[in-house]
Amino acid sequence: MGGGPVEATSPEFSDYCIVSEVASVRLLYSKSKVYVYRSADKRERIAGFICIVQGPDDQYYIAWTPEALLSEHDRESYVQVELCPNFSGHSGAPDTTDGAQVSISMLSDEGSILVSTEPLSHASSISAIANYAFCKPVGDVSSLLIHPPSLTQWYGSVILNMADGSSLAPMWFHDDESASTLLGMTRHWGGDELLVWLAHAVSIERSLDDPNRYEVRGSKSPHIILSASATPSASTVLPTPQQRAVRSEPPASAQTADARQPRHSTDIIDSAMSGNMDPLIHQVKELRWGILERFSRITRTVKDAASSFIETPVGRQVAPYIPPSLGGFGHAQSAAGSLVKEYEGARIYLAKWAAQHIIDQQHEDGERESRLAAAGPGAASDRRRSRDLGPTSIWEEWITENGDLGAFEVITTNRTADLPQPIRTRPPLSAEQWFGFFEPADGAKNPELRMLADSDSVRKAVFAGGVEEDMRPMVWKYLLGIYPWGCSEQERKDIDKERADEYWVLKDSWLSDPDLKDSEDFVEQSGRIEKDVLRTDRTLPLFATDSVYGGDDEVNVTAHGLPGSSACLEQMKDILMTFHYYDKASLGYVQGMSDLLAPIYSVYQDEPTTFWAFTAFMKRMRSHFLRDQTGMQDELTTMAHLVEIANPQLFRHLEACDASNMFCCYRWLLIWFKREFGFENILRLWEVLWTDYLTDRFVLFVALAILQRHADVIMDHLRSPEEVLKYVQDLSETIDLNDALKGAEMCFYKVRYRVRVVEKSRKERGLPLAACSSSTSPDLSAGSSSNSSSSEPGNIDAGANANQMTELPSSDASADREVPLISFEWEESHQSSPSVVGDKTSPALNSDAFSADRSPDLALSNPSKEDGEAKTLDAAVVLPEISESVHSIFARGYKL
Amino acid sequence: MYNRNYSPRRLVYIKAIILGDSGVGKTSLMHQYVRGTFSTQYKATIGADFMKKDVELSDGRVADVACWDTAGQERFQSLGVAFYRGADCCMLCFDVTNARSFENLESWRDEFLIQVGPRDPESFPFVVVGNKIDMEGKRVVSQKRAMEWCAAKGNIPYFETSAKKDINVEEAFKTVVRNAMDQESDADIYSDFPDPIRIDADDQDSQACAC
Secondary structure (H helix, E strand, C coil): CCCCCCCCCCCCHHHCCCCCCCCEEEEEEEEEEEEEECCCCHHHEEEEEEEEEECCCCCEEEEEEEHHHCCHHHHHHHHHHHHCCCHHHHHCCHHHCHHHEEECCCCCECCECCCCCCCCCCHHHHHHHHCCCEEEEHHHEEEEEEECCCCCCCCEEEEEEECCCCECCCEEECHHHCHHHHCCCCCCCHHHHHHHHHHHHEEEEECCCCCCEEEEEEECCHHHHCCCCCCCCCCCCCCCHHHHHHHHCCCCCCCCHHHHCHHHHHHHHHHHHHHHCCHHHHHHHHHHHHCHHHHHCCCHHHHHHHHHHHHCCHHHHHHHHCCHHHHHHHHHHHHHCCHHHHHHHHHHHHHHHHHHHHHHHHHHHHHHHHHHHHHCHHHHHHHHHHHHHCHHHHHHHHHHCCCCCCCCHHHCCCCCCCCCCCCCCCCCECHHHHHHCCCCCCCCCCCCCCCCCCHHHHHHHHHHHCECHHHHHHHHHHHCCCCCCCCCHHHHHHHHHHHHHHHHHHHHHHHCCHHHHHCHHHHHHHHHHHHHHCCCCCCCHHHCCCCCCCCCHHHHHHHHCCCCCCHHHHHHHHHHHHHHHHCCCCCCCCCCHHHHHHHHHHHHCCHHHHHHHHHHHHHHHHHHHCCCCHHHHHHHHHHHHHHHHHCHHHHHHHHHCCCCCCHHHHHHHHCCCCCCCCHHHHHHHHHHHHCCCCCCCHHHHHHHHHHHHCHHHHHHHCCCHHHHHHHHHCCCCCCCHHHHHHHHHHHHHHHHHHHHHHHHHHHHCCCCCEECHHHHCCCCCCCCCHHHHHHCHHHHHHHHHHHHHHHCCCCCHHHHCCCCCEEEECCHHHCCCCEEEECCCCCCCCHHHHHHHHHHHHCCCCCCCCCCCCCCCCCCCCCCCEEHHHHHHHHCCCCC | CCCCCCCCCCCEEEEEEEEECCCCCHHHHHHHHHHCCCCCCCCCCCCEEEEEEEEECCCCCEEEEEEEEECCCHHHHHHHHHHHCCCCEEEEEEECCCHHHHHCHHHHHHHHHHHHCCCCHHHCCEEEEEECCCCHHHCCCCHHHHHHHHHHCCCCCEEECECCCCECHHHHHHHHHHHHHHHCCHHHHHCCCCCCCCCCCCCCHHHCCCC
């Protein structure tokens, strides 16, 4: 434990009750970034300070105040107290410390005071938030419900139950944003700290019935309890044995409340200190704050540290990272045999925490990008540099950091190879640009208002930047194929009219059929559609309950078990019901479709247009919803193949985790990331995907790019299919869309390059081009695991290949470990195939020695360039197979 | 450390699968059980998700329970095997206000047994949960009818629950978890750590849950 032991000065009571003005209270303890959630929506979370104050009446109060309500001065006081809660004990003159005093206006309303500070300019917007502020006498708290952070809940919460039977809104301790935690002033979960502090003002006992419940057993005398020696400082919350001894056997000279009431306070403190937060989480938090940098940087060093952390028996391995006092604690737990499971949790915890760095990185990359964009074309050289630091560097790390050899790594690109730049850097398509597509180059007229630009350039523009919001209704009709690219104004009008008429006929056919409405299918599907629509994107204002069809959600839930409806939702229901009967012969309505409909509806908000746009979208999505799930199987199989090509190490890790069936990506792919991004980003993502610009399966590359971003974390921390699934699904709403799209584009180029090299070589050796795709098919059949793919020829051969190489005489020590890479000049931009060159760039590899000593054996350094054409891989290199599905992605014509 | 003052024992992993028609409240039951919360804002489950909870039974046994919440439409059943693999117990849910969801229990159960293929299907630990009893006025499946079905299927324990009002949720989960743990042989659990009897071994289940 860092920090010194508590200074045992014992100030007089008078130190604490000096109150300079009536409206001032003494702030004794405060913790920042304690949130009240107004709804499940992350934007509806209100950050505030939880604090314990001493009022002018000497009573102790517990208060929560939103940050937004604090004046600058008060906020400083809160932060100061947060960082040094027992400073008054040290200062010796606490009454002169301004920071301890905050102004609070007393509203003597049934004994509670509402914190309201200096006048606020935007009072109306604040008033809603102010409702959550409270300030209650500590004695009015009857019990606390405490849920410490756990595997399933990243943040822990505290609920105060009041003596009058009411409960206050849960307070969520976001310690990772809180100053005292970030600055290392405290190493303990905020909820535990609060409990410890409260335990000095009131007696608290843990409930026998409910371990999360702490009963308040009445006030202690306020005077002595809050003396400095009894207040927990950051360094004492987890007691050392000595401190523990001090607590239970206080020296006679220390006239503390502990001495008078040693049992309750000691018990509760010990409990809060050691029991409340899961010991595992506790240790991990220790790790987190203690060796933050070492774990958070996705670097080689960290990888080594982190993987050794996992690969050896967990309990022992963590010990070196744990401060001595905790180390003993860990061993004790190990001996108790209960740690194993907790370390499984630790892996997800560590993984998530490491992922936080990735999230930050995404934003940094994005910001750099926008700064460069703002700087204009003159910043090209900066842009160049930024590329080296940005996603590309990650790319290269995948390759150069890989220590052992995978099937595809033998054909990895040159480290400095000039990959195509991602074009996804442009602003969204504007109206001006759009209408530019309709303007003849020669200034002639275009009386029929046909689009004159070729569809590829339109699709490229949308791919590169998306579409401005106002233009979506029009552009989407083209992207979805409702309008043919070259149609005239009149044709568009006709299409709209015909489609609308047709829709109303379709809708009428089920709406006015009394027999149908009694059918089992109708009852079942209308019930399903209603349930699904009423729980789709309800947090958006567009889909909020209205007064006509809805009313109060609470009332509705009580009466029908479902929230209320709205005019929009009723339209959505009708659209889906119409779709169900329109498409009944093959699919009908399937769960997930309401998620696919909502974004389209939000753009059109008109029944017929939405219906046809949705129907067009469903044409490409239908395979996902097939009864036998073959469509999703194909997606997941292809996904697995792509991961194997793009990142063989990751793929092998997923295999080892029994997660190579890629079920972790199921939700991502089934509904095109609908649950992973915010609504606005979904509109952007989908319009990009609809362009089919590089491939009509670009969504797979988006998934691939996200996995790539997190590959190190996954490999370092996750070890079971459950962990992988949890981790991947919990990435929801943390992914930076632009980063993912850029990464996807680069993944596409990279994989295409590798596939082409292999296929070309296979062709020249007379091998079949595509392998049977069943070899790595995710297994949906009972009993068999996904191990089948590990026996794929490519992997075995790669292993043999690696062995062969390591048997060669090595000229330097690192050669044993470093795998010779065969690199290719990137010549994609010239539309030629790649050529083979010896690797001259891998710094760890002595390439001269390599070519001199080994090339005769491996026959690698024979890059005859007679025709400038691509070289194929040498015969010594065993070629992996390219599955049919992957082959076909790249087999079609492509543009660049 | 709380809960760990008595003799150490090996932690048992339990994988519990929650099945039933869409909209019967599977996600709500899971959240109520694991987090003690209820929301009207749950979305339809896509694929599967799970949450974990430590459970301590009245006899002191401790389980690490992973509750798997699955998509409710039968269309997605073929995915089941991927998620059901290694299941130790299964909660079959229906909505007491929806007769159809009750009638479908049979096929949920059969399909589950086919996909999991337990050694002894007859004794596989199931529990049946009739949810939404807070909507008493809309009930269409009587307790009697549900219990008869459960009796006919080898005396499956039956609970009437309200995920919204937190009625019987804990009890239902705890029962199926306990039954799953009973299936593990005693030798399996206790061979390494002879277990002294806890003084509070006669506590009710409701007092024994650790979270």
